[in-house]
Amino acid sequence: MYFHGEWLGKGTIIGQKYVCGYCGTETSSSGGYNFQQRNEKFGFYEQVAFILICTSCNFPTFLTEDYTLQVPQPKMVANVENLPPPLAILLNETRKAISAELYNSTVLLCRKMLMNLAVLEGADKNKSFVYYVDYLERHDFITAKMKPWVDRIRQIGNTATHEIPDISKEDAYMSFEFLIMLLKLVYEFPHKMQPK
Ligand SMILES: [Zn+2]
Numbered sequence: 001m002y003f004h005g006e007w008l009g010k011g012t013i014i015g016q017k018y019v020c021g022y023c024g025t026e027t028s029s030s031g032g033y034n035f036q037q038r039n040e041k042f043g044f045y046e047q048v049a050f051i052l053i054c055t056s057c058n059f060p061t062f063l064t065e066d067y068t069l070q071v072p073q074p075k076m077v078a079n080v081e082n083l084p085p086p087l088a089i090l091l092n093e094t095r096k097a098i099s100a101e102l103y104n105s106t107v108l109l110c111r112k113m114l115m116n117l118a119v120l121e122g123a124d125k126n127k128s129f130v131y132y133v134d135y136l137e138r139h140d141f142i143t144a145k146m147k148p149w150v151d152r153i154r155q156i157g158n159t160a161t162h163e164i165p166d167i168s169k170e171d172a173y174m175s176f177e178f179l180i181m182l183l184k185l186v187y188e189f190p191h192k193m194q195p196k
Helices: 085-099 103-120 129-138 144-162 169-192
Strands: 005-012 017-019 026-028 031-038 045-053 060-064
Touching: 005 045, 085 103, 085 169, 103 129, 103 169, 129 144, 144 169
Parallel strands: none
Antiparallel strands: 005 031, 017 026, 031 045, 045 060
């Protein structure tokens, strides 16, 4: 992407909604900087990009008028309550990876989390990824209806470590969604039902 134009001074920008990559607020910035480009054919200036200042955290985001580029990208908000500390740290890292479109890293982190989860739930250490997936299945952490997901996760997990082809965005999102579901089932929901 290449623009030829100029930045104007700080001004009012109305109606550019976006999700802030720093604080996660869905915001419509009240102010920021306009980038204008001269339309050679008709001679007028058009808005092509902005630097928007978040109304909540005051940090700047670069956004093109057509929304094809936003820097920084919003982080995937997928919070799981009551996670054991090692998994909470890994989830934070995984969220950053998927938000930054680092799909191989995302899948590797999901794989690592799944293995950690299994060990925390009683599986042996230093086993293969497939062993851990089987363990979770055998011990009913994964229901029968989730079987097609599990088969796919097994495949994706192996691809990320052993083969050259890149992990697709779909595979990364699928691994991430599966992991969030698993973490919620194992840590968040049982905790919610405990007497207070
Ligand atoms: Zn913000």
